[in-house]
Amino acid sequence: MVDAEQLVRLLQATAGGDQKAFAELYTASSSHLFGLLLRILKRRDWAEEALQDCYVKIWQKADTYAPDKGAPLTWMMTVARYRALDLLRVKRPEVEMPEDEDGVEIGFADESSGIDPEARAVEGEGLGRLEGCLEGLQEEQRRSVLLAYYEGYTHQELASVLDAPLGTVKSWVRRGLQRLRECLGE
Amino acid sequence: MKYQDATVKRMLAAEYVLGTLHGRARRRFERLARERADVQAEVRYWEDRLARLQHRFKPVTPRAVVWAAIEREIGVDKVVSLDSRRAPAAEASTARSPRWLQAWAGMATAASVVLSFALYREVNRPLPPPQLVRVEVPVPQPLPYVAMLHPQGVDAEWLVTVSPERKLIRVSASGKYPINRASECLELWVLGEDGKPRSLGVLPNDGSSDLPMPRGVSMPKDPTLAVSKEPIGGSPTGSPTGPVILATPAQRVS
Known part of the structure; x- marks a missing residue:
């Protein structure tokens, strides 16, 4: 488990231009960002490109991180996810979905999809609550939201994967999010 | 679009964070979020909540080549330090071969070194794309x-x-x-x-x-x-x- 306090210190030192701290930050966090990028982008070359972009951005923007923005790894992974989405939108329209061209194996940490007990303990109540709220969604709503989150699918891609009309998929996503919002509260 | 409408605003923020808001609508929403604290708060709400799903991404160690590229891009660990030869920003960003570079290029050659010089942190503004300049520098090289x-x-x-x-x-x-x-x-x-x-x-x-x-x-x-x-x-x-x-x-x- 990555030590959040240590990451905060490294991020702050990075903001001050400390290159050694930045290298340590990379060592401590890059596998998490890279796993996310591989999962969404599906191709190692794209994931590597995105990882590079992310850390250059983290180097530049480390000073905008404040501990009240959430855990540092969460913040960095959010940066990475947005980067992956942007890159996907630029690249995926032009290409076929790759058939594992680069030999990248993609998987979830817990393929069985249940929440592993350790993660639940670490994340505490928040995760349990989100999972509980997700379970409260209709099957199609939950699948749409999770596929969009983990695969970076657009509405069109969701429609094709779920074999449903575009309008239907849009409303699954929208209703799913609405119900999540109601369930999660403020 | 009726950004004033709280429900619409909430939904756009949620779809922005989820990623299903794309294209021009996404860019438009980003501009709006920059200007409006209430929209930012809504984005933060969803970032916080959906980040709970992050633990299911399986960590994968990247190849060493990525870190090397990052170092090159941000100008850490340069093969040859440019610190003492730093050109003024305007000159360095436009000139393909500034004077000091011509002087170097004219020297006898032994090795080809790729220098990345980024003007990071010299000036407090958005960074120009890093420039790659290939120069020949006379470094005696032991054989590999x-x-x-x-x-x-x-x-x-x-x-x-x-x-x-x-x-x-x-x-x-x-x-x-x-x-x-x-x-x-x-x-x-x-x-x-x-x-x-x-x-x-x-x-x-x-x-x-x-x-x-x-x-x-x-x-x-x-x-x-x-x-x-x-x-x-x-x-x-x-x-x-x-x-x-x-x-x-x-x-x-x-």
Whole structure:
């Protein structure tokens, strides 16, 4: 488990231009960002490109991180996810979905999809609550939201994967999010 | 679009964070979020909540080449320091060959060095794209270490040259080593003075490629190179985890 306090210190030192701290930050966090990028982008070359972009951005923007923005790894992974989405939108329209061209194996940490007990303990109540709220969604709503989150699918891609009309998929996503919002509260 | 409408605003923020808001609508929403605190708060709400799903991404160690590229891009660990020759920003960003560079280029050559000079942190403004300038600098170069790696009983080999002074490893592959390319790779190691293996990177499946020498790895006096079979992306632990398929001494060319 990555030590959040240590990451905060490294991020702050990075903001001050400390290159050694930045290298340590990379060592401590890059596998998490890279796993996310591989999962969404599906191709190692794209994931590597995105990882590079992310850390250059983290180097530049480390000073905008404040501990009240959430855990540092969460913040960095959010940066990475947005980067992956942007890159996907630029690249995926032009290409076929790759058939594992680069030999990248993609998987979830817990393929069985249940929440592993350790993660639940670490994340505490928040995760349990989100999972509980997700379970409260209709099957199609939950699948749409999770596929969009983990695969970076657009509405069109969701429609094709779920074999449903575009309008239907849009409303699954929208209703799913609405119900999540109601369930999660403020 | 009726951004004033609280429900619409909430939904746009949620779809923005989820990623299903795209194209021009996404860009428009980003502009709006920059200007409006209430929209930002809504984005933060969803970022916080959906981040709880992040733990299901499985960590994968990236190849060493990525860090090398990052260092190049941000200007850390430059092969030749430009600090004392820093040109004014305007000149450096426009000039293809500033005066100091012409002077260098005119010198006798021994090695080709790629210099990345980024003007990061010199000026407090958005960064221009880093410029890559290839210059010839007269650095006397010791000759590289060379090894021919040939696994027993397999029609595949790699010619490896390691130039620690240039922080460069050049690998040329021929033949095909049978691995499952979907899940496995071959990783190159050097055994240090202490006998511990240190990763030099992942071998190419075919063709030639240049790998940057990982930071903090040096060549011992009588180095031994080894290759192990690893999960895709390289050993997750930093030490060989799979079977070692060969180990060969490397010779300094003299």
